[in-house]
Amino acid sequence: MRLCYLVGYPVEHSMSPAMHNAAFNALGIDAEYRLAPMEPGRLGDFIETLREPNVMGASVTIPHKEEVMKLLDQVDGTARAIGAVNTVVHTDDALKGYNTDATGGVKALTEAYGGLKGSDVTILGAGGASRAITYQVSRVECRVTVLNRSLDRARRLVEDVRPTAPAELSYGALDQLPAIIGDTDVLINTTPVGMSPNTSDSPVPAGLLHGGLFVYDVIYNPVKTRLLRDAEAKGARVLSGVNMLVYQGAEAFKMWTGVEPPIDLMQRIVEDQLGGGPL
DSSP states (O other): OEEEEEEESSOTTOOHHHHHHHHHHHHTOOEEEEEEEOOTTOHHHHHGGGGSTTEEEEEEOTTOTTGGGGGSSEEOHHHHHHTOOOEEEEETTEEEEEOOHHHHHHHHHHHHHOOOTTOEEEEEOOSHHHHHHHHHHTTSSOEEEEEESSHHHHHHHHHHHGGGOSSEEEEEEGGGHHHHGGGOSEEEEOSOTTOTTOTTOOSSOGGGOOTTOEEEEOOOSSSSOHHHHHHHHTTOEEEOSHHHHHHHHHHHHHHHHSSOOOHHHHHHHHHHHHTOOOO
8 A cells, every 4th residue: 555644743633634535536546645753853753654655745834834845855946946845746756846836726716706917815824735835825016015923934835936036026024914914805814813613713813804805714624714704794805715725736746646636526525514605
């Protein structure tokens, strides 16, 4: 049996094993996707496990998407430009890193919202998911503002992305949100605030939200975060992270197996596991 892993901490909430294992079973592939919870500082030891002959690769999630880059043999150009890896592929005795969050996350967004050209986009957070989303959103002519608790981290993200971006990029601290949210068209949360089990938390006070927003929360568990519930109550359009999870996972699945995955099945499995439909 071949193996794939989800490496991160925590990972017990993840729907990825159910999604990928359903796809393996449907296609008759003798493989299993397993959880690999790794606290910060333990990642280096686990990387050697990915070199075992029966291991196809791994998904990488919080908090390891940036650290893992230093431990791989090769990093894809787009992932290097983003500064984060979420997919590791084991081939020819080498580990190569990719970023499928970028294309998967923005594919989900543009399907629901439409073209981003000319839009004002505000992104909360400056971690691995934010790097992927910011990079991909910035491929078109729009205005992108990254807000983060650590101003230096937001600055470094913007400086890394800006040289190749058609978009107009800026950054600031989270406390600047009240000043710019009135002009924001698309608000994207890439922080873990509101993720299960802390479902009563939100990164944005409900009083700041308004009906002119499109609010995208890359969290998928729960399907409707507190942020999305508050936004809906204000008349805003909303999108959960379910489609991003499925699309980025489908790209990784194809890299590991060389086979097109059953995307509809993967999405149905995730929605069933979470007990809610897509937004």
